[in-house]
Amino acid sequence: MPWKGGTLRQFFRNSGHLIRLAAVLIAGLCVFLLIRTALIPKAFGKYGHYSPGALDVIRQRPVSYAGQDTCVMCHDGEAKERASGRHAHVACEACHGPQAAHANADDPSAHKPRLPDVANLCRRCHEKDAAKPAHFPQVVTAEHSGGAACNSCHQPHNPHL
Amino acid sequence: MELSRRDLITIGGKLLVLASVGAAFEEITGAAPPSEAYKMAEHWWGMIVDIDKCIGCGNCVRACSNENGVPKGYFRTWVERYEVENVDGRQEPHVESPNGAIDGFPPSTRQDVKSFYVPKLCNHCVDSPCVQVCPVGATFVSPDGVVLVDENYCLGCRYCIQACPYGCRYLHPEKRTADKCTLCYHRITQGLTTACCENCPTGARQLVDFKNPKDPVHEFLRTNKVEVLKPYMATGAKVYYKDLDGSVR
Structure with a gap:
């Protein structure tokens, strides 16, 4: 059916294929963001290309020589x-x-x-x-x-x- | 209730959007808690080594091993004995380090050669080759100038071990991650010196803080002939040797 303008309802009905495509893209983007958030440690990149949490982990090592x-x-x-x-x-x-x-x-x-x-x-x-x-x-x-x-x-x- | 395919996709889509918004919010607000007394921005750590004081006793190697649980046969610091022979005007150095000098050295009796001890450790380079080659950001220079390894991030690919011009890294035999001198980061961040410097009986090695204007390092650098190892590699090494012989590599 050719596009003739008109109501919003008609617009949505006629561009359904585009909207479905957009939905798939947005869903894909969301999946990407979810995985990225889960994999990258908190505050990564605060001081450089590494996880600042590593500094705290290294600092927690017990001391053997009291000094x-x-x-x-x-x-x-x-x-x-x-x-x-x-x-x-x-x-x-x-x-x-x-x-x-x-x-x-x-x-x-x-x-x-x-x-x-x-x-x-x-x-x-x-x-x-x-x-x-x-x-x-x-x-x-x-x-x-x-x-x-x-x-x-x-x-x-x-x-x- | 009958659930059509369309409804399922709609609900799934809504859930996904909600979850990712939540995750993004968590990422922004759930940052790491602020750290306490030690301020990284106020320090820039390095070390000075006085060749003329080192007696090759191996105290530093034993101290490092005890303090950091270094696996047997691996070394974060070690001592080398140089015996430089003059062969037809050429300087030929013979270098030995029996078991990293963890039990010291058998006495050398050769009087015909120039001999001396050189303690070695990670140079905590500013432009560190090991950091540059790490493909995952597991090794890094901390804001206070210490080259460290994030064990949870390291893949064990060994690029950094190959890249270090000083041979200061090894693959930990159990953890299977790159391991190296941390400049006793757990000690220096609470006001102690490193285990090797604490236990050096002659004061041949000293931890220094370049950002502390009262640190003796400034006078040391001004008044002595100091060198770093392999200066031509432009690594920005922060372990300064006093009176280093030209034959040392």
């Missing part, structure tokens, strides 16, 4: 002893290992740190090695102590004799 300032809160005797010697800038956990579990526990004595393995610990830093900077104190342990443990002469917190 120098935490140790000296309680162990001020050791801290004072160390501060006057050449180990003043060596952090507690550099020798004693990660102690966040000990520091954060309600009862720290329940998470008592193990004593460091002196035979390996001192040697890792102080064994004579040509690649170490010359100003760093080094010894050939086999000749230096004759097999005796380092801490039988040196105080580890303040390593004078």
Whole structure:
């Protein structure tokens, strides 16, 4: 039937095929938007082409090394002893290992740190090695102590004799 | 009630429009909650490494491994020992890093070579090749200058591992996603230093904040001969080495 103008009703009846096509397109667009919303994380692109939620996830990782300032809160005797010697800038956990579990526990004595393995610990830093900077104190342990443990002469917190 | 095909399509269409409007509304209003004390815009993290202080003890490697649960045999930071031999006027470096130096090094006794230790880690580049090649936006430079990986987004395609000129990335053997140094992001955002810097006995490596005007890094950069690794690649590396030997790659 040729188009002759006239009422709105006639217009809709005559362009039904176009309206159906438009409806299909709109439905397709809606499906696309739905899927897109479901797949893209919230606030994606806030700082760049990534999900800012990832920053919070990474920040939630638990800490293992409590840090120098935490140790000296309680162990001020050791801290004072160390501060006057050449180990003043060596952090507690550099020798004693990660102690966040000990520091954060309600009862720290329940998470008592193990004593460091002196035979390996001192040697890792102080064994004579040509690649170490010359100003760093080094010894050939086999000749230096004759097999005796380092801490039988040196105080580890303040390593004078 | 008899439901005609036309009615079904009409109802379906209405439902779809409603649902997508709702979803769009949720997207606009349901943004992430504002974060607390730590302000990313006020920091720009990097690291300085003093070659002349590194003794190759491997404390940083062990600390990193403990702090971040790095799988055995993989390293987010490691230490290399360079022994540079002079062969007919040419500098020939021999590099070794036994098990990433997690147990330190066996002592070197060669006096005829120039030898020194070089700690390595992710350089947290500003124009990072690893970020550029990621096809899905899983790795990125955070607003405070740390290159991070979104584990939930990473496909494990390994493009970034190939792209990193410093070899700082690996595929996590269990998660099957790219993994790397986070500059201890969980520590530095709560005021602690990184595990490697905390445990370095000689202060050879130090975490620095370029946006903090009081940070010692500014004087360090002004008064020392500093270099980054592979400067010709223009990665914008933020790990600065003092007195780096020309043979280090």
